[in-house]
Amino acid sequence: MFQVTLEQPGDGPNIEKLLDQSFEPARRQRTAYCLRADNPPLAELCFIIRQRGLLCASIRYWRVMIDGRPPALLLGPLAVRKICRGHGFGKTLVSHSLACATDLGHEAVLVIGDADYYQQFGFSRSLAVELTLPKPATSGAFLACELVAGGLSGRLGAVSAT
Numbered sequence: 001m002f003q004v005t006l007e008q009p010g011d012g013p014n015i016e017k018l019l020d021q022s023f024e025p026a027r028r029q030r031t032a033y034c035l036r037a038d039n040p041p042l043a044e045l046c047f048i049i050r051q052r053g054l055l056c057a058s059i060r061y062w063r064v065m066i067d068g069r070p071p072a073l074l075l076g077p078l079a080v081r082k083i084c085r086g087h088g089f090g091k092t093l094v095s096h097s098l099a100c101a102t103d104l105g106h107e108a109v110l111v112i113g114d115a116d117y118y119q120q121f122g123f124s125r126s127l128a129v130e131l132t133l134p135k136p137a138t139s140g141a142f143l144a145c146e147l148v149a150g151g152l153s154g155r156l157g158a159v160s161a162t
């Protein structure tokens, strides 16, 4: 059994270690980091899974602007400890956090990630096609999801940090 809980301030160092182990050493050069700038993540949407005292998985979200207008959400990073993969931790964190984001009134979420993974949650390339990133991302990896119908309609232009 595992439980999803909100990230606590003391979890930061262990999450950084998990991210270092889950992504390549140059992860901070990724396009998504430009969009996070020096802003903190959204505390109410940062969740972890701990099992037998071990931090096994983490998901975080940031606010971003589209064409300088009120924020959408940027999902990520999402990471599951290697020995914990394939047991639904990632899916649980994404589904739970998207449901919370909807309850909090957010309308749209962007992600730069693996389309084969994120499409199961409703993310698609077509919803992001009118949006541009501050620097190139891996081809086909820029995806968006509407939390409410039409949440991205008429939203086009540059995505930037808040």
Ligand SMILES: CC(C)(COP(=O)(O)OP(=O)(O)OC[C@H]1O[C@@H](n2cnc3c(N)ncnc32)[C@H](O)[C@@H]1OP(=O)(O)O)[C@@H](O)C(=O)NCCC(=O)NCCS
Residues within 6 Å of the ligand: 022, 023, 076, 077, 078, 079, 080, 081, 084, 085, 086, 087, 088, 089, 090, 091, 092, 112, 113, 114, 116, 117
């Ligand atoms: C990608 C990652 C978060 C998946 O976490 P996980 O807990 O192993 O995944 P889950 O067990 O929740 O998988 C849920 C479903 O997605 C599938 N899946 C898992 N990884 C996948 C991938 N890379 N591509 C496509 N599908 C994938 C699983 O088979 C499973 O399918 P099912 O529900 O039909 O059984 C994890 O492998 C990871 O941390 N990777 C390194 C960092 C990373 O790539 N982060 C996300 C991209 S930014």
